[in-house]
Amino acid sequence: MTTTSGSTGRAVPENATHAVGPEVASPPPLLQLRGIAKHFGAVEALKHVDLDVPAGQVTALIGDNGAGKSTLIKAVAGIYPPSSGEIFWEGQRVTLHSPRAAEELGIATVYQDLALCDNLDIVQNMYLGHEATKHGTLDEITMELETRRVLTELSVFTVRSVRQLVGSLSGGQRQAIAVARAVMHESKLVIMDEPTAALGVTQTAQVLELITRLASRGIAVLVISHNLNDVFTVADRIAVMYLGTLVECGPIANYDTTRAVELITTGAGARVEG
Amino acid sequence: MTSPEQTVTEKRAESATAQGVIGSLWGKVRSGEASLLPILFGLAVLVAYFQVRNSVFLSAGNLTNLFVQATIFILLAMAETWLLLLGEIDLSVGYVAALGATTAVILLDAQFHWPWYLALLAAIAVTTAIGLLQGLIIIKLRLPSFIVTLAGLLGWEGVLIFFVDRQGTGGTIPVQEKVLYDLVNGNLSPLATWIFTAASLAIFCWSILRKDQSRRASGLEAVPFVVTLMKVAALVIAGIVLVLIFNTNRGTFTVLRGMPYAIPVDFVMLTVGGFILTRTKAGRYIYAIGGNPEAARRAGVNVDRYRLLAFTLTGVTAGVAGLIYASRLGGISDGVDGGNLVLLAVASAVIGGTSLFGGRGKIIHAVIGGMVIASIYNGMALINMSAATQFIATALVLLVAVAMDSVARRSTASR
Numbered sequence: 001m002t003t004t005s006g007s008t009g010r011a012v013p014e015n016a017t018h019a020v021g022p023e024v025a026s027p028p029p030l031l032q033l034r035g036i037a038k039h040f041g042a043v044e045a046l047k048h049v050d051l052d053v054p055a056g057q058v059t060a061l062i063g064d065n066g067a068g069k070s071t072l073i074k075a076v077a078g079i080y081p082p083s084s085g086e087i088f089w090e091g092q093r094v095t096l097h098s099p100r101a102a103e104e105l106g107i108a109t110v111y112q113d114l115a116l117c118d119n120l121d122i123v124q125n126m127y128l129g130h131e132a133t134k135h136g137t138l139d140e141i142t143m144e145l146e147t148r149r150v151l152t153e154l155s156v157f158t159v160r161s162v163r164q165l166v167g168s169l170s171g172g173q174r175q176a177i178a179v180a181r182a183v184m185h186e187s188k189l190v191i192m193d194e195p196t197a198a199l200g201v202t203q204t205a206q207v208l209e210l211i212t213r214l215a216s217r218g219i220a221v222l223v224i225s226h227n228l229n230d231v232f233t234v235a236d237r238i239a240v241m242y243l244g245t246l247v248e249c250g251p252i253a254n255y256d257t258t259r260a261v262e263l264i265t266t267g268a269g270a271r272v273e274g
Numbered sequence: 275m276t277s278p279e280q281t282v283t284e285k286r287a288e289s290a291t292a293q294g295v296i297g298s299l300w301g302k303v304r305s306g307e308a309s310l311l312p313i314l315f316g317l318a319v320l321v322a323y324f325q326v327r328n329s330v331f332l333s334a335g336n337l338t339n340l341f342v343q344a345t346i347f348i349l350l351a352m353a354e355t356w357l358l359l360l361g362e363i364d365l366s367v368g369y370v371a372a373l374g375a376t377t378a379v380i381l382l383d384a385q386f387h388w389p390w391y392l393a394l395l396a397a398i399a400v401t402t403a404i405g406l407l408q409g410l411i412i413i414k415l416r417l418p419s420f421i422v423t424l425a426g427l428l429g430w431e432g433v434l435i436f437f438v439d440r441q442g443t444g445g446t447i448p449v450q451e452k453v454l455y456d457l458v459n460g461n462l463s464p465l466a467t468w469i470f471t472a473a474s475l476a477i478f479c480w481s482i483l484r485k486d487q488s489r490r491a492s493g494l495e496a497v498p499f500v501v502t503l504m505k506v507a508a509l510v511i512a513g514i515v516l517v518l519i520f521n522t523n524r525g526t527f528t529v530l531r532g533m534p535y536a537i538p539v540d541f542v543m544l545t546v547g548g549f550i551l552t553r554t555k556a557g558r559y560i561y562a563i564g565g566n567p568e569a570a571r572r573a574g575v576n577v578d579r580y581r582l583l584a585f586t587l588t589g590v591t592a593g594v595a596g597l598i599y600a601s602r603l604g605g606i607s608d609g610v611d612g613g614n615l616v617l618l619a620v621a622s623a624v625i626g627g628t629s630l631f632g633g634r635g636k637i638i639h640a641v642i643g644g645m646v647i648a649s650i651y652n653g654m655a656l657i658n659m660s661a662a663t664q665f666i667a668t669a670l671v672l673l674v675a676v677a678m679d680s681v682a683r684r685s686t687a688s689r
């Protein structure tokens with residue numbers, strides 16, 4: 001485990017997940033997916049997926065290309081409403097028709113194809129869709145101060161100026177902006193699709209550190225990754241998808257790389273029945 | 275924990291020197307962030323050339339004429355800017371403007387005799403409705419704006435010819451009402467010219483100073499105070515020079531002085547347009563959609579609503595442009611070349627620095643670009659160049675502008 005010092009926020013929920021059996025007192029996981037299915041015409045991208053995402057922990061979603069990982073998170077983010085199935089948020093049944101609906105619950109998503117506007121600066125991107133206003137006009141000062149505060153607080157990277165166009169940033173910096181954007185809006189769940197796929201070694205380390213920091217603040221993190229090294233570095237829980245189904249899910253301590261690879265490549269359904 | 279904060283502070287200190295400002299300027303020019311500089315330089319070269327060839331060019335009379343000539347290009351380019359920012363285009367804007375003007379002149383004639391303000395409002399209402407309608411078709415049916423407004427280019431010309439010819443005044447409806455006629459042909463008194471300019475300068479300078487002041491007060495990176503002062507001084511000098519030009523007697527038989535009403539019209543449109551684009555959420559979203567519509571959608575922006583707003587604003591602006599057009603020509607005819615107008619409108623916006631690819635541009639670009647186009651036409655006529663040369667020169671300027679647009683786009687895209 002990579003749990004760093006002073007991460008009191010994550011210790012409690014971690015114990016909670018180890019507890020087995022009916023527990024009246026413990027709150028339900030932040031997000032619960034039940035029987036989620038999604039069809040694209042004849043393609044069945046998701047078939048009956050059940051998944052719990054607890055607060056204060058990093059849940060890694062792994063699986064081969066085309067397993068349905070991106071489709072699953074897009075269902076949670078309100079991009080592709082599921083064909084069937086139920087989504088529970090803090091125990092309540094919710095429907096997520098639009099990105100806005102998901103956002104209002106506190107779900108922030110950092111997409112594989114980064115959803116940033118290259119022609120806008122860092123501050124403008126951080127606040128896109130949530131602009132601070134004063135007397136009906138944009139309050140640039142507040143937005144700039146707050147952006148600087150958040151970037152400093154996450155202390156992951158440095159930029160020349162927060163008024164720099166996002167189009168002029170490096171891949172790692174863009175990823176960090178996308179993550180910081182998610183954090184700033186007081187999200188309870190941050191979803192990241194392949195956050196380190198396009199990054200070099202140093203930048204990857206920075207983003208992983210950022211992920212750990214989010215979880216230690218009590219935020220639930222759901223991260224998709226192809227890189228098992230990364231997964232075993234940051235994840236508290238692991239969820240494996242295979243051809244549109246969720247084959248296994250559990251604390252990372254129950255897995256090693258060999259077992260994970262086996263699940264990814266074969267689906268190894270035997271354990272699921274048991 | 276302190277290291278990023280320190281870095282930010284150091285960088286702020288560095289860029290606060292005048293040298294840092296100039297150094298970063300070149301980078302901005304190349305990436306298209308400071309797109310005004312090259313074109314202002316180009317305009318200065320044009321002006322110098324024409325002045326050397328014919329000293330009438332910089333006379334008060336000709337300059338005033340030039341400003342008035344530019345107004346129609348400026349306003350149509352502003353109309354186009356709303357859509358160019360989205361990566362869309364409106365090919366019909368020339369005929370839509372003319373149709374608005376037709377509405378006004380018909381409602382003002384002996385038959386209807388509407389009060390001028392209602393007739394002018396009706397003209398703008400018509401163009402706004404057309405903008406809205408075209409926007410709805412484009413958005414709801416998911417059709418390319420290029421095609422729908424190409425249909426508009428043909429269709430609205432038909433409607434224009436129908437209404438103009440139905441008047442039975444020989445294919446032209448003259449402007450006989452004083453206010454509409456004066457829009458271009460009337461002038462503020464010299465005193466009013468001073469007052470208007472001083473008031474505009476005061477508002478602009480106050481907003482520049484206030485912005486810098488509040489940034490500094492909040493501990494944010496701001497340009498050095500000297501630079502702000504230089505900006506303000508440049509504006510004041512430009513304003514005074516303009517007043518002196520407009521207030522010089524340019525009449526031959528009678529005294530003719532003062533700022534043509536068309537200039538305050540430009541100014542109001544510039545200020546309102548600039549305000550919407552830089553100070554409101556709507557403006558921010560127009561840029562965002564032009565840069566990355568999917569990102570805007572995922573950020574929760576109602577993309578269709580703001581696209582529709584842009585089409586509507588194009589309609590409003592086209593309405594104002596049409597009134598200026600009718601006033602300048604003293605009427606509206608069934609032979610209006612709306613196709614040529616729209617080409618010059620797009621050319622003006624792009625020459626000024628607005629990108630054809632969406633997401634980058636300003637309302638002020640329409641002003642600069644319109645001035646460049648008007649200078650070419652005005653200057654070439656003064657030095658007796660043929661129409662053929664005028665067309666070719668405009669084409670070359672447009673090519674250069676588009677090439678610069680493309681370079682700027684690539685330099686930001688490639689990071």
Ligand SMILES: Nc1ncnc2c1ncn2[C@@H]1O[C@H](COP(=O)(O)OP(=O)(O)O)[C@@H](O)[C@H]1O
Pocket residue numbers: 040043044045063064065066067068069070071072
């Ligand atoms: N918009 C779409 N339209 C049609 N099929 C899609 C769409 N998005 C994903 N799919 C299909 O769904 C399956 C799962 O894709 P995806 O969720 O992207 O997988 P992953 O992210 O795990 O690689 C694939 O077979 C893919 O082709």
Ligand SMILES: [Mg+2]
Pocket residue numbers: 069070112
């Ligand atoms: Mg994927």
